[in-house]
Amino acid sequence: MTDLTELYQQTIIEHNRSPRNFKKLEHANRTAEGYNAICGDKITLYLRLEDDVIREIAFQGSGCAISQASASLMTSAVAGKTKVEAQALFRAFHDMVAGGADAAADPGTLGKLAAFAGVRQFPARVKCANLSWHTLRAALAAAAEPVSTE
Amino acid sequence: MTTAHRATPRTRAARPAPEVATRRADFPLLATRVHGRPLVYLDNAATSQKPQAVIDAITRYYETANANVHRGVYSLSEHATAAYEGAREKARAFLNAREAREIIFVRSTTEGINLVASSFGRTNLGPGDEVLISAMEHHSNIVPWQLICEERGATLRVIPMNQAGELLLDEYERRLTERTKIVALVHVSNSLGTINPVREVVARAHARGIPVLVDGAQAAPHMPVDVQALDCDFYTVSGHKMFGPTGIGMLYGKAPRLEAMPPYQGGGDMIRSVTFARTTFAEIPAKFEAGTPHIAGAIGLGAAIDYLSRLDWGLVAAHEADLLAYASARLLEVPGVRLVGTAAHKASVISFVVAGVHAHDVGTIVDQEGVAIRTGHHCTQPVMEFFGVPATARASFAFYNTREDADALVAALAKVRQVFGG
Numbered sequence A: 001m002t003d004l005t006e007l008y009q010q011t012i013i014e015h016n017r018s019p020r021n022f023k024k025l026e027h028a029n030r031t032a033e034g035y036n037a038i039c040g041d042k043i044t045l046y047l048r049l050e051d052d053v054i055r056e057i058a059f060q061g062s063g064c065a066i067s068q069a070s071a072s073l074m075t076s077a078v079a080g081k082t083k084v085e086a087q088a089l090f091r092a093f094h095d096m097v098a099g100g101a102d103a104a105a106d107p108g109t110l111g112k113l114a115a116f117a118g119v120r121q122f123p124a125r126v127k128c129a130n131l132s133w134h135t136l137r138a139a140l141a142a143a144a145e146p147v148s149t150e
Numbered sequence B: 001m002t003t004a005h006r007a008t009p010r011t012r013a014a015r016p017a018p019e020v021a022t023r024r025a026d027f028p029l030l031a032t033r034v035h036g037r038p039l040v041y042l043d044n045a046a047t048s049q050k051p052q053a054v055i056d057a058i059t060r061y062y063e064t065a066n067a068n069v070h071r072g073v074y075s076l077s078e079h080a081t082a083a084y085e086g087a088r089e090k091a092r093a094f095l096n097a098r099e100a101r102e103i104i105f106v107r108s109t110t111e112g113i114n115l116v117a118s119s120f121g122r123t124n125l126g127p128g129d130e131v132l133i134s135a136m137e138h139h140s141n142i143v144p145w146q147l148i149c150e151e152r153g154a155t156l157r158v159i160p161m162n163q164a165g166e167l168l169l170d171e172y173e174r175r176l177t178e179r180t181k182i183v184a185l186v187h188v189s190n191s192l193g194t195i196n197p198v199r200e201v202v203a204r205a206h207a208r209g210i211p212v213l214v215d216g217a218q219a220a221p222h223m224p225v226d227v228q229a230l231d232c233d234f235y236t237v238s239g240h241k242m243f244g245p246t247g248i249g250m251l252y253g254k255a256p257r258l259e260a261m262p263p264y265q266g267g268g269d270m271i272r273s274v275t276f277a278r279t280t281f282a283e284i285p286a287k288f289e290a291g292t293p294h295i296a297g298a299i300g301l302g303a304a305i306d307y308l309s310r311l312d313w314g315l316v317a318a319h320e321a322d323l324l325a326y327a328s329a330r331l332l333e334v335p336g337v338r339l340v341g342t343a344a345h346k347a348s349v350i351s352f353v354v355a356g357v358h359a360h361d362v363g364t365i366v367d368q369e370g371v372a373i374r375t376g377h378h379c380t381q382p383v384m385e386f387f388g389v390p391a392t393a394r395a396s397f398a399f400y401n402t403r404e405d406a407d408a409l410v411a412a413l414a415k416v417r418q419v420f421g422g
Helices: A010-017 A065-078 A083-098 A107-121 A123-140 B018-024 B052-065 B075-095 B109-124 B143-152 B169-175 B198-206 B255-260 B295-309 B313-332 B359-367 B381-387 B403-420
Strands: A030-036 A041-050 A053-062 B103-106 B130-134 B155-159 B180-186 B212-215 B234-238 B249-253 B271-274 B279-281 B337-340 B349-354 B374-376 B392-396
Touching: A010 A065, A010 A107, A030 A123, A041 A065, A041 A123, A053 A065, A053 A083, A065 A083, A065 A107, A065 A123, A065 B359, A083 A107, A083 A123, A107 A123, A123 B359, B052 B075, B052 B295, B075 B103, B075 B249, B075 B295, B103 B109, B109 B143, B109 B180, B109 B212, B109 B234, B109 B249, B130 B143, B130 B169, B143 B155, B155 B169, B169 B198, B180 B198, B198 B212, B249 B255, B313 B337, B313 B349, B313 B403, B349 B359, B359 B374, B359 B392, B359 B403
Parallel strands: B130 B155, B130 B180, B180 B212, B212 B234
Antiparallel strands: A030 A041, A041 A053, B103 B249, B234 B249, B271 B279, B337 B349, B349 B392, B374 B392
16 A cells, blocks of 8 residues: 655655745746646746856746645755756656666665655656656756646 | 435435435446545546446447448348447437437547537638637537637637636626627536536527537536427537446437538448549438447447436435535535535536645545545636636535545545645
8 A cells, every 4th residue: 555654755745835946036047847737737947057057946836745845856956966967866866756666766866855755656646746857857958848747 | 205315414414315325336346445445436527437237238239249330231230230229219318309310429528519619610600700608618618619710710709607606697698699600508517516507598599599509528417408408409428427438429419400510520321422523421310420430339328328217316316416515515624625616506516625735635645545536627727717726626426426425535635634734
């Protein structure tokens, strides 16, 4: 049996209630939109990228606790990271929530992001956890089209 | 007899009416367990469960009667044709159409609306013309009209509603003009539960000679439908929402309307003769049923109609009214719960939001308790926008649901507070 406390860990509940970096970044040089039409989860991601380093990152949006907490924790985790480091985190996060059984990530590399380990037991909610990360990838690639994980 | 099943909503007499208790046993899936708990199925507006009689009819058809229809001269094909056309007669009786040829088998309500939008729209809509729908339509009664309006240079107009989720009939009247070519309206709203005054809407349109299509997907499982009494021009339903199989639905159209419309799809079975220069088309209903139809689906739908015709609809109405009142009252006891859709005239469909918690989190948490509800925008994004919510949770009750099911939902909602605090 799956366990709700695995999904709704305190870190997630807390970041949903008080999301970090929840604002518009006036000096952003990259923005991207993420939108899951079926859920209605929405996120706008703002980045100030300089010399391939994420100098500043913030987001605005609305949606379920998983999507909002994921955006909050992601922005905290990638701030100050290089593009390559952020992309490596993306892969590790993706493996943790949606990868095969052998893809379980090393919690050490993910830090607080390990709070989302329980999501893999709830396949319908993986897209909620992934939305902000796919939006980040689009922002780093300067993609113009809104991103969806549905 | 119906009063025996009516009780004051707040009384927790959770014992189901005897009629319901026996009927539950007809639906094998209702005995399923989810996460180690008995399934509490409250997503009937998305799709209903199927009685054993429907499952058996489909199996029996494939085991004993499968052949293509309207073609073979051999006896098996004749039997299949008789069963398929027999289902059409059952559908006629179910909707109280005058003639069986007024029933077109389609995939779903969505296809029924697309058929009319495309076929009626191509021949009746032009630049400056208007199609009138309501503010509470499912996407399936919005998008097909948008597509044909765009193609024909016509305009889509909308009848507004009030904060309870009831149509504003004065505003409706104001939007009926010489430019209005068709009115398309939902009978029972899938996200709000509102039962619309269809007969009144039809009468006002007909006073100006305007035809009316009714989306009956959510009405058919809850009430007897009489298309002659409603006097609508088109009425369409989905089999799977009325305890029949998926992939089959019916479109009723008044014979003169259907006869005046061009075919929707071309292919086998819908022609009289074909040459490379010219094709002449079959009479209705065949004109609108190109290709091998969903024979097993139609037969399964016929079995569902047989099943429904054996129910005491007075008891069903009283039971569902009791479930609506009881579940609404109990939900309002839960801190932070607000109902979305509070029309005076409602089917047993209850949309609600929990303060500070997104509907998807609510859905995941109550699922852990075995309670299946729908969460999201219910394919009615304009309704969500009107009420200023991104999504709602929706509990939709069928006649086989009980007060215990409502109690299970309320108990599961307590877990939402446990997880989210506050």
